Each structure stands twice: as C-alpha cells, then as structure tokens.
Amino acid sequence: MVTLQLVGSLRKELADSLSTCRVLVVGAGGIGCELLKNVVLTGFKNIEVIDLDIIDVSNLNRQFLFQKKHVGKSKAQVAKETVLQFCPTANITAYHDSIMNPDYNVEFFRNFMLVMNALDNRVARNHVNRMCLAADIPLIESGTAGYLGQVTVIKKGLTECYECQPKPTQKTFPGCTIRNTPSEPIHCIVWAKYLFNQLFGEEDADQEVSPDTADPELSWNPADTEARATASDQDGDIKRVSTKDWARSTGYDPVKLFNKLFKDDIQYLLTMDKLWKKRKAPLPLDWLEHQKLTCPQGVTGTGLKDQQVLGVAGYCQLFSRSVETLHFMLVDKGDGAEELIWMGNCDDPPAMDFVTAAANLRMYIFSMNMKSRFDIKSMAGNIIPAIATTNAVIAGLIVLEALKILSGDVKQCRTGKFDSRNGELFSKLM
Amino acid sequence: MIEKEDSIISEEEAAQYDRQIRLWGLDAQKRLRGSRVLLVGLRGLGAEVAKNLILAGVKGLTMLDHELVTEESSRAQFLIPVNNQGQNRAQASLERAQYLNPMVEVKADTDRVETKPDEFFLQFEAVCLTGCSRDLMVRVDQLCFEHNIKVFCGDVFGYHGYMFSDLGQEHNYVEEKPKVVKPKTEESNDGPEAKKTKIDSNETTMIKKTACFCSLKLALEVDWTNEKAKSSLKHTPHFSTTQSIVFSPFVPLFFPTVLLKFRTDKGRDPHPESFEADAMLLRQIRDDVLEAMGLSSDLLPHDFVSYCFSEMAPVCAVVGGVLGQEVVKALSQRDAPHKNFFFFDGMKGSGVVDYFGPK
Numbered sequence: 001m002v003t004l005q006l007v008g009s010l011r012k013e014l015a016d017s018l019s020t021c022r023v024l025v026v027g028a029g030g031i032g033c034e035l036l037k038n039v040v041l042t043g044f045k046n047i048e049v050i051d052l053d054i055i056d057v058s059n060l061n062r063q064f065l066f067q068k069k070h071v072g073k074s075k076a077q078v079a080k081e082t083v084l085q086f087c088p089t090a091n092i093t094a095y096h097d098s099i100m101n102p103d104y105n106v107e108f109f110r111n112f113m114l115v116m117n118a119l120d121n122r123v124a125r126n127h128v129n130r131m132c133l134a135a136d137i138p139l140i141e142s143g144t145a146g147y148l149g150q151v152t153v154i155k156k157g158l159t160e161c162y163e164c165q166p167k168p169t170q171k172t173f174p175g176c177t178i179r180n181t182p183s184e185p186i187h188c189i190v191w192a193k194y195l196f197n198q199l200f201g202e203e204d205a206d207q208e209v210s211p212d213t214a215d216p217e218l219s220w221n222p223a224d225t226e227a228r229a230t231a232s233d234q235d236g237d238i239k240r241v242s243t244k245d246w247a248r249s250t251g252y253d254p255v256k257l258f259n260k261l262f263k264d265d266i267q268y269l270l271t272m273d274k275l276w277k278k279r280k281a282p283l284p285l286d287w288l289e290h291q292k293l294t295c296p297q298g299v300t301g302t303g304l305k306d307q308q309v310l311g312v313a314g315y316c317q318l319f320s321r322s323v324e325t326l327h328f329m330l331v332d333k334g335d336g337a338e339e340l341i342w343m344g345n346c347d348d349p350p351a352m353d354f355v356t357a358a359a360n361l362r363m364y365i366f367s368m369n370m371k372s373r374f375d376i377k378s379m380a381g382n383i384i385p386a387i388a389t390t391n392a393v394i395a396g397l398i399v400l401e402a403l404k405i406l407s408g409d410v411k412q413c414r415t416g417k418f419d420s421r422n423g424e425l426f427s428k429l430m
Numbered sequence: 431m432i433e434k435e436d437s438i439i440s441e442e443e444a445a446q447y448d449r450q451i452r453l454w455g456l457d458a459q460k461r462l463r464g465s466r467v468l469l470v471g472l473r474g475l476g477a478e479v480a481k482n483l484i485l486a487g488v489k490g491l492t493m494l495d496h497e498l499v500t501e502e503s504s505r506a507q508f509l510i511p512v513n514n515q516g517q518n519r520a521q522a523s524l525e526r527a528q529y530l531n532p533m534v535e536v537k538a539d540t541d542r543v544e545t546k547p548d549e550f551f552l553q554f555e556a557v558c559l560t561g562c563s564r565d566l567m568v569r570v571d572q573l574c575f576e577h578n579i580k581v582f583c584g585d586v587f588g589y590h591g592y593m594f595s596d597l598g599q600e601h602n603y604v605e606e607k608p609k610v611v612k613p614k615t616e617e618s619n620d621g622p623e624a625k626k627t628k629i630d631s632n633e634t635t636m637i638k639k640t641a642c643f644c645s646l647k648l649a650l651e652v653d654w655t656n657e658k659a660k661s662s663l664k665h666t667p668h669f670s671t672t673q674s675i676v677f678s679p680f681v682p683l684f685f686p687t688v689l690l691k692f693r694t695d696k697g698r699d700p701h702p703e704s705f706e707a708d709a710m711l712l713r714q715i716r717d718d719v720l721e722a723m724g725l726s727s728d729l730l731p732h733d734f735v736s737y738c739f740s741e742m743a744p745v746c747a748v749v750g751g752v753l754g755q756e757v758v759k760a761l762s763q764r765d766a767p768h769k770n771f772f773f774f775d776g777m778k779g780s781g782v783v784d785y786f787g788p789k
Binding site for chain 1: 441448478502509511512530532702736737743746751756765768772
C-alpha cells in the first residue's frame with residue numbers, strides 16, 4: 001500500500017510544487033499583508049510582491065506587517081522584511097513600484113505560476129487582468145470593503161475575465177447641480193473640492209464653481225439655453241477671469257473670498273428666479289454678521305474631535321484659517337510650483353479643513369444639515385472602512401484557491417463571497 | 431464588567447482606528463477598549479485570533495499556553511520568530527504580538543490551563559479556547575456561563591475548522607438599520623422638473639435585540655438517535671452549489687466530534703509523523719461515533735483522514751477571522767452574533783453557521 005506522505009497538512013506532491021513555483025502578489029496593503037503571511041506559512045518559497053504605496057498610520061489597524069515606526073516607508077519593502085523574520089527561508093522580491101509600469105511586461109508575468117491580486121482600484125485590476133490573459137497565467141482576483149469580501153479565479157479559456165462583466169461607473173453629478181442647485185451634502189462637498197482645485201490646485205474647466213448661466217432649467221427653450229451658453233463664452237473680460245487669478249488679485253484675502261463665494265455668487269443665483277420657484281432659495285452669508293456670533297470653544301462630549309459639527313460661525317473661522325494656511329503653503333512652494341495637490345485620504349489637515357468649512361457653509365446656505373469633518377472626510381476622500389478580519393478571511397480563501405490551481409484542480413475553483421457580519425461564506429463553482 | 435472609566439478616545443487611537451471606527455462606530459470601539467480577553471492556545475489558529483483581537487484594540491489580551499516551541503510550530507505561526515525552539519510558545523509569541531498594537535496590554539502566561547482555578551477566568555470579559563480538550567472546554571464554558579463571561583471555542587484540523595460561541599443566557603446587542611425615508615413628492619406640471627431635496631440618505635437607526643445561547647455541554651449532547659434529529663439529517667443547507675455532495679449539515683459537526691475524541695484519547699492531535707497509526711485510530715473513532723448515533727460511516731468518507739492533519743495556514747486565517755469578528759461583535763455588543771457554531775471546509779471553501787442545542 002502506498003503510504004500517503006504529508007508535509008504538514010499537505011500531500012507531499014503538492015508541498016513540493018509549492019516550494020518550487022513562483023507566485024506574484026500584487027499589493028501589500030490590507031489583503032496583501034494577510035495574503036503574504038498565508039502564502040509563506042502555507043509553504044510557497046518564491047514570492048514577488050509589488051506595491052507603489054507607502055505606509056500611513058490609518059493602515060495600522062489591519063496591515064499587521066507594519067508598525068508605527070514604518071510610517072512613510074515602502075509597503076512592499078517593509079512587508080518583505082517583516083515576513084522574513086518569521087520565515088527567513090522564503091525567497092521574496094519586493095518592488096516599490098506600480099504594476100502598470102511597462103517594465104512588467106507579458107514576459108515578466110509569464111515567469112509566474114499564478115498571480116494573486118490584492119488591489120484597491122479598478123484601473124490596476126483591469127491592467128493585471130489583461131496581462132494575465134495575454135500571458136495565459138491564472139489570476140486570483142479579490143476585494144474587500146468593510147464586512148464584505150469576494151474572491152474569484154480568472155483563467156483564460158475557462159472562466160470569464162475581470163472585464164467581462166460591466167462594472168458600475170463612478171457617480172458624477174451634472175455641473176448645474178454642483179454650481180447652482182445642490183440638494184445633498186455630497187454636492188456641496190464636490191463643490192468644495194472643485195473650489196480647492198480652482199484656488200490652490202490644478203484648474204480644470206470641468207470643475208467650475210461659479211453660478212452656471214447655461215443651466216438648462218433657466219429656460220425651457222433649448223435654443224435659448226444654447227444662446228445663453230454662447231453668450232457666457234463670448235462675454236466680457238470680467239466673467240472670463242479664472243477663479244485663481246481673481247483670488248490672486250485679492251491676495252487670497254479670506255474675507256473677500258468668503259463674500260464672493262457665499263454672498264455675491266449666491267445673490268447672483270437668486271436672480272435666476274426660475275430655479276427657486278419649486279425649491280427653497282439659498283440664503284447668502286455675510287462675513288461681518290457672522291463675526292458677531294461666538295463659536296463653540298474646544299471639544300465637548302465624548303465623541304471624536306472630528307465628529308463635532310462646529311456651526312456656521314465655527315466654519316467661517318475654519319474657512320478663513322485654512323485659506324490663509326493654504327495660501328501660505330502655495331507661496332512657500334515658490335515660483336513655478338503653482339499647485340497643491342488634493343490627497344483625500346491622507347492626513348492633510350489644511351486641505352481637509354478647507355473642504356470641510358467650504359462644504360458646510362454651502363450646506364448651510366442651501367438649508368442642509370451640516371456635517372462633521374469625520375463624515376466629510378469619508379465622502380471627500382472616498383474612504384472605505386476596513387477591518388483586519390474580513391481581509392484575513394479573504395486572504396485565506398485566496399490561498400485555498402491557489403492550492404486548487406496548483407493541484408491541477410482548476411475546475412474545482414470557486415467564486416467565494418463572504419459577509420463578516422453573518423459569517424456566511426458562499427462559494428459557487430466557477 | 432466592561433470598565434467605563436476612560437471614555438475619551440485619544441488622538442493616537444482615533445488615527446490608528448479610523449478605518450474601523452468608520453465601520454462599527456465609536457461606541458463599539460470604546461467597549462472593545464474596555465475589554466480583557468483570555469486566549470488559550472497559541473498554535474496557528476491562536477496566533478490568528480491574537481492578531482485580530484490586538485488589532486481591534488481590546489484593553490488586554492492574555493495569551494496562555496504551556497507548550498514549548500518545536501520546529502513544526504515555528505513554521506506554523508507568524509508570531510514566533512525562528513530559533514526560539516524550546517521556549518514557551520506564549521512567551522515566544524509575546525514580543526511580536528505586542529508590536530501589532532502597543533496600545534493593548536499583551537501578556538503571556540505559561541501555565542497549563544487545566545491547573546487554573548476558577549477565579550482566574552473571572553477577570554476577563556471573554557475567553558477563547560483553542561487546542562483544548564472537550565472536557566476542559568465544557569468545564570470552562572459552564573463556569574463562564576454562570577458569570578456572564580463570553581466563551582468562544584475553536585480548532586483547526588487540517589483543512590477543516592470550527593468555532594463555537596456561548597454568549598450567555600441573554601446577550602444584548604444593537605443592529606444598525608438604514609432609516610426608511612419617503613422622499614417628498616411635489617407636483618410639477620410646468621416646465622422641467624425641479625430637483626427634489628432628498629433627506630440625508632446616510633441616516634440610520636439602532637435597533638436593540640437580544641440573543642440567547644446554550645452551553646457547550648448542551649450543544650454537544652444532541653440525541654441523534656431520535657427520529658426528529660434523524661429527519662433533520664435530510665435537510666441540506668442552502669449554501670451548497672449545484673455540484674455539492676449531499677451531506678447534511680450535521681456532517682460538519684462530526685469532524686470536530688471525531689477529532690476532539692482523538693485529542694482526548696491520545697492527548698494530542700493527529701501528527702503527520704505517525705500518519706498510519708493515527709489514520710487508523712481516526713477511522714475507528716469515526717466508526718464508533720457514527721455507530722453510536724445510529725448512522726452510516728459513509729457520512730464521513732474513507733479519505734477524510736488525509737485532510738485533517740496539522741493546521742492549514744489559510745484555514746487558520748478563515749476560522750481565526752470569523753472567530754475574531756465574533757469576539758469583536760460580542761464585546762462591542764453590535765451586530766447579530768452567530769448562533770452558535772461556524773464550520774469551515776477548506777476543501778470546498780465553504781462556511782456554514784448552524785445551531786446545535788436545545789430548541
């Protein structure tokens with residue numbers, strides 16, 4: 001009788017093929033850290049990992065290969081170093097780079113027995129999908145958000161690929177909603193982000209913040225709307241001065257900026273009375289009037305400081321302070337460097353302060369309940385809540401699929417879906 | 431009782447826990463921060479649970495294990511650095527466990543869990559038992575049940591794993607549901623329809639609920655021989671695929687039953703080095719267990735033995751992730767807990783939550 005030889009939990013043949021093959025892990029973040037740990041403990045010996053990102057303090061609640069002292073360093077590099085501490089015999093190559101760099105061509109991908117994605121964006125996923133199809137290498141795709149996670153195997157000729165199913169597109173809002181008639185906090189937040197770019201960042205013609213005279217609602221006659229649009233293009237100089245140039249001409253005076261954005265422009269909107277027939281009209285703010293009100297001092301209650309909603313007077317102050325700080329930063333950059341860059345989910349206090357203040361002032365003007373910095377950061381920064389356990393489970397499932405592929409059991413591969421709240425782990429055969 | 435002394439979250443905690451506070455809320459984070467947990471057993475599954483709880487931000491985690499590091503165990507677990515052979519497993523895991531989150535008080539205890547007096551367990555809000563004998567689990571669970579301490583048990587045997595929860599007679603928690611809001615409708619019969627002001631779609635409401643659990647003793651004492659149990663064997667779970675094997679939901683329970691019996695008989699788990707002898711014993715136990723239940727031994731096929739040796743790292747990750755999240759839910763009193771078992775089959779890649787115990 002042939003004795004079954006086990007190496008740990010695995011049959012010897014499988015254990016042997018693990019130790020000789022090469023695998024690529026794309027991403028060393030939430031899923032990536034868990035995945036690298038699993039891959040190494042399961043017995044893979046030749047691993048390459050790539051990630052363009054550096055470590056941030058908000059990663060530390062789940063990207064367990066990193067510590068506070070590593071903040072600012074390369075994720076791929078630190079992940080490799082930490083893994084080597086518990087498995088020094090693993091042969092790991094780390095790349096602090098983007099997988100979309102042309103150096104990682106089809107030949108590069110062909111070196112691997114399989115590729116495992118641990119990405120957080122669609123562009124990179126599409127790219128890796130195509131490379132793996134071109135190289136004809138199996139790809140294990142995965143994703144997590146909050147309590148939910150998913151794992152899928154993609155193999156040319158056997159399964160559908162990542163791009164086979166249409167994915168929902170990012171939501172965008174019509175210009176007139178942002179510029180004239182916001183009805184939800186997100187409209188005000190988008191407006192505030194546009195404003196940031198217009199004043200301090202890269203100006204974009206699609207990110208106008210001033211009242212839109214070509215709003216289709218202003219007339220029912222399409223010809224009329226077109227006439228207005230042409231008129232505003234051909235109009236006199238004043239309307240064509242860019243927001244940034246205008247701001248510069250005032251020396252980025254916070255009071256002048258405030259009065260233009262939250263008083264004059266709003267008064268202009270009020271003249272477009274057709275817009276306000278069925279809607280509550282906006283209320284212009286006056287800087288001097290709000291100076292008279294006191295704003296809340298310090299932090300009250302047991303919530304996070306960021307979860308406080310400051311009130312109009314508070315946001316007036318915040319607006320003023322953040323404009324000054326951002327102007328200072330812009331000037332500090334010197335000649336030629338004309339732009340600050342919006343980094344939504346990094347800890348960039350002045351930019352986030354600015355967006356929080358501007359968005360809230362606009363919400364107030366349009367009679368919406370104001371939001372805390374904490375909530376605005378979620379929406380402005382496209383922050384996805386994340387925990388360690390969902391990533392741990394998904395990364396476990398990824399390796400189990402990898403083992404099936406290596407055993408030649410591709411037909412047994414499954415799409416796994418996991419909901420951490422109820423522990424339901426669905427898996428469907430491919 | 432969860433300590434409520436310190437209800438302010440520091441800047442450091444807010445920054446580090448940001449992404450999870452955005453998911454389960456500040457109240458939940460504070461409760462976690464007031465909880466002390468005991469974790470018994472630092473093999474593969476234990477290390478995963480330790481990591482998950484330390485990252486979640488509990489007040490303290492005591493890691494208890496009397497075993498020494500062997501060559502095999504240093505391969506199986508990511509907290510023990512290499513070259514720590516001969517050291518105590520909990521002790522060897524301590525440094526790297528603490529590095530995961532300096533804000534948690536992590537301790538190592540090298541005693542045998544069997545020798546701990548009752549009072550020892552009472553200092554914790556939750557107790558997690560891995561690698562323990564069935565008798566010990568039943569004893570500790572009974573004690574904790576009487577003192578309103580949450581109990582969790584779990585093990586990984588090769589490709590298979592399970593976890594069990596006992597949150598006491600009455601576990602109170604909240605569930606967050608979106609607020610149902612009717613949009614304002616206005617007649618608009620002249621000109622383009624004006625955009626309607628929507629009420630904030632992010633508003634939610636907290637609903638209070640209660641769940642009741644039974645002890646491990648009662649959960650394992652299901653009388654399979656009676657007709658009612660037998661008839662429910664025909665019920666197949668909804669989670670299987672079109673190609674699934676027609677196993678009943680009770681099959682997952684047989685795995686831990688058989689493996690726990692092995693553990694009691696041999697004082698250890700099946701070891702690859704004694705594969706032949708252990709495999710034979712496993713099959714024997716399977717036959718005995720199933721016969722005592724009046725069931726066919728076909729329910730656990732012949733080759734089941736080759737999939738239950740050692741601890742598979744990815745299976746530890748899955749079971750450890752589920753177990754970790756159950757502990758978090760229980761301590762934070764948020765979201766519905768599993769009642770009362772979770773079984774994972776790493777071969778199939780499927781997980782099932784099921785209830786065993788008195789109705």
